[in-house]
Amino acid sequence: MATGTGYNPYRDADGKFSRPDDVGQKVESDLDAAYAAGDFGEAQAIESYAMEKMPESELGRTLLEKTFGAATTVARGRKMTPHELELKKRNAQLALKIVEIRAEHGDVTFDDANPERARRRLAEAVEYAESRGNTNLVSKLSSAKVLPSGAFQRKSDKLRVNTDSTIRSYVAEKEIEEGRAQIQASIQAKIDSGEITDGKYTHRDDSGTYTLTISQGMDERAFEALDEKTKNRILTPRPTLSLELAREKLTPEQLKEVTTEQQVMDFVVGKRPEIEGLPAPKTEILGSNSEEKALGGLQNLSAYTQAVEKSFGSKADRAAKKSQDAEIIKSAVAERGQNTFVPGRAYANGALLSNRTVLVKGAIEDQLSPAQIRSITVSAPSIDLAKAKAVLGDDRYAAIFERRTAGLRVTPKRVKKA
Amino acid sequence: MAAKNLAESLAEDIAAIGLAELVAPGILKANEGDGLTELQQEGDVVRVFDHSGDAIAEFSTADEDFNEALLRTLATELNF
Numbered sequence: 001m002a003t004g005t006g007y008n009p010y011r012d013a014d015g016k017f018s019r020p021d022d023v024g025q026k027v028e029s030d031l032d033a034a035y036a037a038g039d040f041g042e043a044q045a046i047e048s049y050a051m052e053k054m055p056e057s058e059l060g061r062t063l064l065e066k067t068f069g070a071a072t073t074v075a076r077g078r079k080m081t082p083h084e085l086e087l088k089k090r091n092a093q094l095a096l097k098i099v100e101i102r103a104e105h106g107d108v109t110f111d112d113a114n115p116e117r118a119r120r121r122l123a124e125a126v127e128y129a130e131s132r133g134n135t136n137l138v139s140k141l142s143s144a145k146v147l148p149s150g151a152f153q154r155k156s157d158k159l160r161v162n163t164d165s166t167i168r169s170y171v172a173e174k175e176i177e178e179g180r181a182q183i184q185a186s187i188q189a190k191i192d193s194g195e196i197t198d199g200k201y202t203h204r205d206d207s208g209t210y211t212l213t214i215s216q217g218m219d220e221r222a223f224e225a226l227d228e229k230t231k232n233r234i235l236t237p238r239p240t241l242s243l244e245l246a247r248e249k250l251t252p253e254q255l256k257e258v259t260t261e262q263q264v265m266d267f268v269v270g271k272r273p274e275i276e277g278l279p280a281p282k283t284e285i286l287g288s289n290s291e292e293k294a295l296g297g298l299q300n301l302s303a304y305t306q307a308v309e310k311s312f313g314s315k316a317d318r319a320a321k322k323s324q325d326a327e328i329i330k331s332a333v334a335e336r337g338q339n340t341f342v343p344g345r346a347y348a349n350g351a352l353l354s355n356r357t358v359l360v361k362g363a364i365e366d367q368l369s370p371a372q373i374r375s376i377t378v379s380a381p382s383i384d385l386a387k388a389k390a391v392l393g394d395d396r397y398a399a400i401f402e403r404r405t406a407g408l409r410v411t412p413k414r415v416k417k418a
Numbered sequence: 419m420a421a422k423n424l425a426e427s428l429a430e431d432i433a434a435i436g437l438a439e440l441v442a443p444g445i446l447k448a449n450e451g452d453g454l455t456e457l458q459q460e461g462d463v464v465r466v467f468d469h470s471g472d473a474i475a476e477f478s479t480a481d482e483d484f485n486e487a488l489l490r491t492l493a494t495e496l497n498f
């Protein structure tokens with residue numbers, strides 16, 4: 001049992017860190033022991049731990065319901081219904097195992113398999129990445145395995161994917177975003193010139209609600225434009241966890257306990273497909289005062305959004321298709337656990353899937369001793385705002401770190417379920 | 419009925435697992451790139467906004483596939 005004011009099931013009676021086989025059982029037995037010993041302060045600390053850290057466990061839930069009532073319970077200080085708590089629990093479980101779950105559904109049948117052509121596409125993609133000087137992509141592609149075709153059907157649900165059409169949608173979305181960015185830039189220019197003043201502006205029409213909010217934030221481009229010497233003067237080393245050191249210092253079992261897997265998908269587009277039907281964004285903003293100009297910008301956004309929808313379907317439909325394609329492709333390569341190239345039919349085109357391991361900060365804090373945490377911590381430079389103010393002076397600081405920036409939000413009348 | 423606690427809590431859990439970074443309540447940043455994805459809750463509906471600020475999907479907490487559908491959308495937007 002822990003000593004002191006806090007309770008931690010990963011600490012033994014001497015305060016040393018040790019990992020129990022079953023944390024839930026350890027918490028319950030510590031609680032029983034605290035009550036048996038009449039140590040009500042310790043019992044309260046254990047109950048607080050169970051409610052805060054293990055709200056989904058039987059003990060945590062029982063205590064929460066006893067303390068806050070059955071209809072509304074809390075997790076990390078937030079009130080939730082028992083049903084919402086159940087959804088939260090399930091979400092965390094699924095998210096932790098997402099790659100494993102994909103692998104279970106990864107059995108596919110290929111259409112038009114052509115391993116020779118697939119290998120050619122991969123070699124072309126490497127050449128293309130080299131020609132662009134993208135060393136990171138070259139490195140990933142060079143070690144990648146390749147699927148025999150980019151068109152396949154998932155056996156479990158008969159859903160099909162065609163990488164060429166996925167790439168076409170990806171390129172179309174990029175071009176749609178470029179048009180929208182032009183509208184956003186035209187609004188930003190009015191904010192920069194002071195013609196649109198601080199506030200929140202809303203335009204509503206049959207297609208939905210368009211909102212402009214102006215907030216202060218960092219101008220990343222202006223920061224990047226600073227010379228290296230100035231940048232270095234406003235950076236301060238801060239401790240950060242290192243996966244490389246974790247791989248070196250922890251046992252394989254410990255590493256597994258404190259990491260999780262992700263699948264990252266990138267597209268290689270050597271031959272850009274032609275996208276037809278893209279509307280031209282209107283960037284001229286009329287109006288005689290701040291509100292009229294803000295609403296004029298939002299009307300431009302509405303007109304563009306509706307024109308895009310006519311040619312390409314609603315954003316929600318496009319997002320749903322994008323999600324479905326990504327899940328099928330990711331599930332087809334999930335069990336491979338390495339870089340995999342999913343070839344397209346056109347020159348150098350394809351999707352590159354890479355597995356990435358990330359450290360789980362919460363698990364590290366819970367399961368490693370302070371000495372172990374120190375052994376996997378390095379210093380990384382990060383921006384120090386106080387230093388930045390001193391180095392840059394008030395005006396330059398405000399121009400870079402407190403830039404008034406346009407935030408646009410679009411909520412269609414009906415958002416279709418993905 | 420909780421107004422926004424589930425959405426904020428789901429975002430916290432995604433970040434706690436290391437799948438994205440939590441930059442503000444309900445707002446997640448992809449581990450690679452600058453894309454922000456926001457979860458908002460209105461009653462029993464959780465809505466997802468993409469990096470442009472567009473609402474791209476909404477899920478009712480009453481739906482049987484709430485978790486699967488939400489995670490599929492988040493996985494695509496945050497690329498995990």
